[in-house]
Amino acid sequence: MPITTEPHVATRPALTTTVAREYVHRAALSEVLLTGWTKTGRDAFTVTAQWPRSHSFYVSEHGMHDPLLLCETARQAGTLLAHVGYSIPLGHQLSWSRVQFAINPHALRVEGTPADIELHVTCSDIRLHRGVPVTMTMHMEAVRSNSLLAVASVRFGSHSPAVYQRLRAGKGDTSEVFARAPQPPEPVSRSTVGRLRKQDIVLAPTPNRLRWQLRVDTSHPVLFDHALDHVPGMLMLEAIRQAGHATEPERAGTIMPTSMDVSFNRYIEFDEPCWIEAESVDTPASLSGNRRTIRVAALQSGLCAVNATAELTETTSL
Structure with missing residues (x-):
């Protein structure tokens, strides 16, 4: 008697890739952290990401990922969803007005494999124009x-090319502004801010x-992945971090x-x-010795x- 069997169907493995670099405003594919997204509600989404065990700028130290990788992931997620979730055209300028995060x-x-991250995103306070x-x-x-890694929120505005041109009147073409940016001054010492490479130091000393x-x-390959006409938000978060280190360099x-709560009030020009400027703030947590709080302000043209x-948390206490 002949034996009949069901035809064998080869199953294809699930494949993973990154999202398009254009959606996260990156030139280098290697700097794209996001791997996918899905819409889960009217104004709700899940975004997936992967963190490398080692990064050239967001350096893993003391066996822990750099917390600012979370901020770059949140920045990329916000940019991605602005384009794919809300149809903001590529070419529109997205500008932060406030960023907050608290991390566990x-x-x-750092574990034996890259860190796979899920971001559960809900959008609110949406103001539409056309x-x-x-x-x-x-x-x-x-x-x-x-396990909960962090909570964060990002508030930003979107400007069409025409609106952005009016907003940035007198600044000229982005590539020209970028090319004319002056050379940076000499940095503080590496030990002052806990950075090994001169290129990664974003503070220069003053008498105070x-x-x-x-x-x-502007030659930094991560902070300036592509030409800009103003100082980017991620550089300012790094400046806040380094100011915290420099207040107690030992x-x-x-x-x-x-955790950080950062308000962006004006563009910072080249x-x-x-x-x-930084100052320490006494809190019950800071008095314990394991944590301390600082206030930081960035001033330009008197504003x-x-x-x-x-x-800031002491890693040796974790």
């Missing part, structure tokens, strides 16, 4: 291995111990930012010096362009 440092530990958002807030919960000049190196290699509060 225990979930930052059906396209011009301002909105994205609230994010980051999950790793079913708690005041620095912002060091803008602890610079052993502390990390575990052609004028920007001054970073406060960025102001922030950040909490």
Whole structure:
């Protein structure tokens, strides 16, 4: 008797890739952290990401991922969803007005494989113009291995090319502004900010111990992945982190930012010096010795362009 069997159907493995670099405003494919997205509700999404075990700029230290990888992931997620979730055209300028995050440092530990991250995003306070958002807030919960990694929120505005040209009147073409950016001043010492490479230091010294000049190196391959006409937000987050280290340089290699609340009030221009000022704030947590809080302001032309509060945690206590 002949034996009949069901035909064998080969199953294809699930394949993973990154999202298009254009959707996260990156030139280098190697700097794209996001791997996918799905819509889960009217204004709700899940975005997936992967963090490398080692990164050239967001360096893993003390066996832990850099907390600012979360901020870059949140930035990319906000940009991606603005385009694919809300049809904001490519070519529109997206500008932060406020960024907040609080991170669980225990979930930052580097393991034997890259860290797979899920961002659960809900969008609110959406203001539309001709059906396209011009301002909105994205609230994010980051999950790793079913554990809460962080909560974050990003509020930003979107400007069409014509509106942005009017907003930036007198600044000229982006490539020209970028090309004319002055050379950065000499940095503070590596030990002051816990950075090994001169190129990664974003503060230059002044006679005041708690005041620095912002060091803008437009040749930096990560902070300036492509031409811009102003200082990017991620550079300012790095400046806040380094200011926290520089307030107590003897602890610079052993502390990390575990929360920030940052308001972006004005664009920071290339052609004028920007001054970073910091002060420590006493809180019940800081008095314990494991955590401390700082306030940071970025001043340009006598105006406060960025102001922030950040909490720094001693890694040896984790």
